Amino acid sequence: MKKIAIVSSFSDSCGNAYFTKILMESMINSGVQVECMSLNLLLTQSINNSVRKKADKHIDDICRRLKDYDGVNIQFEAGLYGTMPADIIKRVYKLVSANPNTSVTLHSPRLVNDSASQREAIKQVLKLRLKTAVNMYLSELRRNVSTRINVKVIKYLVKNNINVIVHTLRAKEQIEMFFNYTNIHVHPLKIVDDNHKTSPEIFERIKDEYNISEQDKIIGMFGFVNEYKGHSLAIQTLSCLPSNYKLMIFGRQHPQTIKNNEIVNHYIHSLQVSISKNKTVQNRVFFMGEYDNEDFINLAASVDYVWLPYVENGQDGSGIASICMDVSKRVLCSSSFAFDELFRLIPEYNNYARFDIGNYMELASKTLHFMPNKVSRISERKYTLQSQADLYIELSTK
Known part of the structure; x- marks a missing residue:
């Protein structure tokens, strides 16, 4: 062997x-x-x-x-x-x-x-927005x-x-x-077997515990709570949707971002502030914490919508995206290059819609009026576990 x-x-x-x-x-x-x-x-x-x-x-x-x-x-x-x-x-x-x-x-x-980021930093210098330019330069x-x-x-x-x-x-x-x-x-990253059977049991328990009604529509976001995943945009988008739309964030702070004596992570704090200042989303956003792998997959399969409002960060593969595309009913994902590349390899996905990075109005309207992309072709190769x-x-x- x-x-x-x-x-x-x-x-x-x-x-x-x-x-x-x-x-x-x-x-x-x-x-x-x-x-x-x-x-x-x-x-x-x-x-x-x-x-x-x-x-x-x-x-x-x-x-x-x-x-x-x-x-x-x-x-x-x-x-x-x-x-x-x-x-x-x-x-x-x-x-x-x-x-x-x-x-x-x-x-x-x-x-x-x-190069687009470099050009934008130069523009900020010319406009005398030096702090913004320096931050962009350091990030680049x-x-x-x-x-x-x-x-x-x-x-x-x-x-x-x-x-x-x-x-x-x-x-x-x-x-x-x-x-x-x-x-x-x-x-492409593959996490879920083609023959995997999902169960709604964990989601039904959560709905009972959180008093989620039959009229409520649950939007899920999954994985570590990192800035590039677009939670702030999600909260802004939620304020444009009817009150029966609720956002559940399944995941935790990334362990690599935990610092000694830091009372609260700066990004999580910014999300809390956004929620507390916006009365239309209060009591509609739930930080659900971390779940084990099997529950994670079952939850991704059970929520009404999955949002993947990622910003462009040079990432090529996303395990979260792979799971959600394979098991979720409706996925709304940004126009980042990572998703472009995923659909080049697996064009037969028919459960998703796209929106421009940062366009919360487009994300809101496409959530309300979900129209999945049509399958343009079938890939020559089948990618599986x-x-x-x-x-x-x-x-x-x-």
């Missing part, structure tokens, strides 16, 4: 860890032995010099263990491997070189900087750091002819264009 190792943040509460667990289960069901080399984020993300040395030793220990496997897959999100760019690059190089049969999954392989600088890390990592993968897995055709095309490299394989597992097994044991 083939023995494969996956390097990931398996034991931490994050999207990467969740995806890794799903991937491992499907690979094991395909008849291979799979083990996770779990990254210790307390070590790898520290900027303390003595802890960074321990993190390097932690990576060296993983590398030694990887030599004993028939194949290896490395789940690459830069922040899992360090905080300082030099640490990230050094550690990934070591891991990639530890076993000759290695594949690397690039979850956010941004290679092109956002942080994104540029991620881009430079991606470029260095991908150059190393190309040099060593490593099997690369990405989630979108756009990512594949960019890597091919910039690096003249074709050993790239595309598979099984096809995902097969790809990882093939590329990790070549």
